[in-house]
Amino acid sequence: MLEKKAAQADHAIIPEIKNRWSPRAFADKEVEKEKLMRVLEAARWAASSMNEQPWRFIVARKGDAHYDKLYEGLNKWNRKWTWTAPVLIATLAKKRFTKNDSKNYHSWHDLGLAMGNLSAQATHEGLHLHQMAGIEAETVAENFEVDTEGYDVVTLFVLGYQDESRLEELEERYHEAELKKRERKPLNEIVFGEVFGKNPEWLNL
Secondary structure (H helix, E strand, O other): OOHHHOOOOOOOOOHHHHOOOOOOOEOOOOOOHHHHHHHHHHHHOOOOHHHOOOEEEEEEEOOOOOHHHHHOOEOOOOHHHHOOOOEEEEEEEEOEOOOOOOEOOOHHHHHHHHHHHHHHHHHHOOOEEEEEOOEOHHHHHHHOOOOOOOEEEEEEEEEEOEOHHHHHHOOHHHHHHHHOOOOOOOHHHOOOOOOOOOOOHHHHO
């Protein structure tokens, strides 16, 4: 973990959030099966609307016969750096509730909760992931025979061990983001009270 990438939080937060970040330079090192199982187990125990658990994952480890099929689901920009990571995973969201077949308007939100759990567990395990919206969802769906009437292909992400020394193997355009300090909007830009856009009094005390 690069010390400069630790969150400069204004209030105390748990290490798994403080130390989470999204590198592009990954080590050529296999992710142990036990760690992979634990990060997926963490996702499994996320909260969801009506306990629907709409998240699904397609997992490919380097060396798996289907790894290249999943890699084809990345856009051309993300293909330029993801080859350094040992695990590639697609995320999917089930569109309708199993109980009554009504549309689940919160399925992507709940997938996000699962990914929050997974990210925290990965950080706890000494792993990193980098999530990507730059994908070819139709390619993933076609390559893996996904029922697109029932499921959305949402993102892909890579999982592995960060290795700063491999940054030299990547295009220079990625170097700055890899090394600069992380930043976030302050709470007074995102937390409101009585009126949207107006901070509650306690926030500024």
